[in-house]
Amino acid sequence: MADDALDGLLAEQIxxxxxxxxEYDATYPVDAAxxxxxxxxxEAHAPFGRTLExxxxxxxxxGELARHASALTAxxxxxxxxxxxxxxxxxxxxDFVEADLFEWRPPERYDFVFFSGWLSxxxxxxxxxxxxxxxxxxxxxxxxxxxxxLPAVADVERAAPGEPAPSVRREVSGGQAFRAVKVLYAxxxxxxxxxxxxxxxxxxxxxxxxxxxxxxxxxGSLAVRLRPVEDGDLDAFFEHQADPVAAAMAVMPxxxxxxxxxxxxxIRADDDVIQxxxxxxxxxxxxxxxxxxxxxRLVGYQLGREQWGRGVATRALQQFVDEVPERPLxxxxxxxxxxxxxxxxKCGFRRDLAEEAQAPEPEDGVExxxxxxxx
Numbered sequence: 001m002a003d004d005a006l007d008g009l010l011a012e013q014i015x016x017x018x019x020x021x022x023e024y025d026a027t028y029p030v031d032a033a034x035x036x037x038x039x040x041x042x043e044a045h046a047p048f049g050r051t052l053e054x055x056x057x058x059x060x061x062x063g064e065l066a067r068h069a070s071a072l073t074a075x076x077x078x079x080x081x082x083x084x085x086x087x088x089x090x091x092x093x094x095d096f097v098e099a100d101l102f103e104w105r106p107p108e109r110y111d112f113v114f115f116s117g118w119l120s121x122x123x124x125x126x127x128x129x130x131x132x133x134x135x136x137x138x139x140x141x142x143x144x145x146x147x148x149x150l151p152a153v154a155d156v157e158r159a160a161p162g163e164p165a166p167s168v169r170r171e172v173s174g175g176q177a178f179r180a181v182k183v184l185y186a187x188x189x190x191x192x193x194x195x196x197x198x199x200x201x202x203x204x205x206x207x208x209x210x211x212x213x214x215x216x217x218x219x220g221s222l223a224v225r226l227r228p229v230e231d232g233d234l235d236a237f238f239e240h241q242a243d244p245v246a247a248a249m250a251v252m253p254x255x256x257x258x259x260x261x262x263x264x265x266x267i268r269a270d271d272d273v274i275q276x277x278x279x280x281x282x283x284x285x286x287x288x289x290x291x292x293x294x295x296x297r298l299v300g301y302q303l304g305r306e307q308w309g310r311g312v313a314t315r316a317l318q319q320f321v322d323e324v325p326e327r328p329l330x331x332x333x334x335x336x337x338x339x340x341x342x343x344x345x346k347c348g349f350r351r352d353l354a355e356e357a358q359a360p361e362p363e364d365g366v367e368x369x370x371x372x373x374x375x
Contacts (some may be wrong), residue, residue: 016178021080049111059085112362123165135223
């Protein structure tokens with residue numbers, strides 16, 4: 001399956017950086033002149049306050065960050081790289097965390113988030129979710145600083161065709177070869193991608209190889225991301241479905257707690273059901289699920305009323321349909337639920353008049369529209 005292939009590629013990427021850790025500093029491609037320009041751009045944002053470095057690696061930038069940070073947390077998936085980073089001068093007060101960035105969640109918020117050479121290792125399928133994570137890491141008014149490589153670098157890489165994401169092949173001493181994701185963005189392309197996710201980005205180039213970008217949230221909107229449902233989410237889900245205004249809008253029955261718990265126990269025991277919790281600003285905002293009804297796969301969501309009108313449902317559904325590859329994907333919505341109709345339309349769903357014509361009369365008397373996402 002596509003997800004398994006991508007997970008395998010990302011696991012191999014981690015294995016590559018673990019194997020390369022001991023020789024990474026000797027082969028790091030930043031020359032002195034480029035580094036000086038990048039460092040000048042970075043230090044223009046000092047002091048950084050509470051700082052987070054993602055994918056710190058062997059610490060090429062960790063010491064520089066520590067000099068200007070009131071506190072610094074550095075995260076990386078390769079323990080061998082972290083061990084080297086810990087030995088660098090000026091990192092004795094750094095809080096090091098070993099974690100896969102596609103699974104890690106921030107325990108707090110930071111004034112400044114930095115990553116170098118990591119964005120190009122994020123596959124397109126995880127781009128939106130990764131930037132939702134970055135937004136979750138930021139305190140109000142926080143800033144992000146990114147360093148990475150430009151498309152011209154493709155000329156000095158060995159492409160690995162046929163992979164689930166744009167990739168290259170790399171070797172370590174001894175000849176062992178690995179695959180790694182490599183997605184190279186031109187500045188205008190990156191700005192456009194980020195603007196679509198409500199980021200304001202200033203991007204500048206350094207020579208033929210590098211760019212740096214400074215980012216802020218464009219409109220102060222909440223970061224929205226999805227994660228698997230956890231036991232602690234069910235209390236919030238219960239309150240959401242028990243809200244009489246929300247229930248009336250969706251034309252859905254309100255369950256008592258024992259009925260609700262039995263319903264969710266059945267859902268969570270069904271391997272066919274894909275369930276995710278919607279987080280907005282790090283808070284449980286609702287839930288979204290997909291399941292089969294006969295041969296058709298359906299999608300549905302419920303959102304706490306305090307999140308209505310903030311774009312949370314649209315961004316959650318956009319992320320979810322990217323995660324669920326099966327098409328066509330169907331959604332049923334009460335004719336009176338204008339908000340959900342708009343959300344479906346924004347996410348590319350269109351009314352399926354043929355399906356509506358064939359649908360049996362609803363037993364509960366609730367008139368529904370049927371929407372479909374065909375591709």
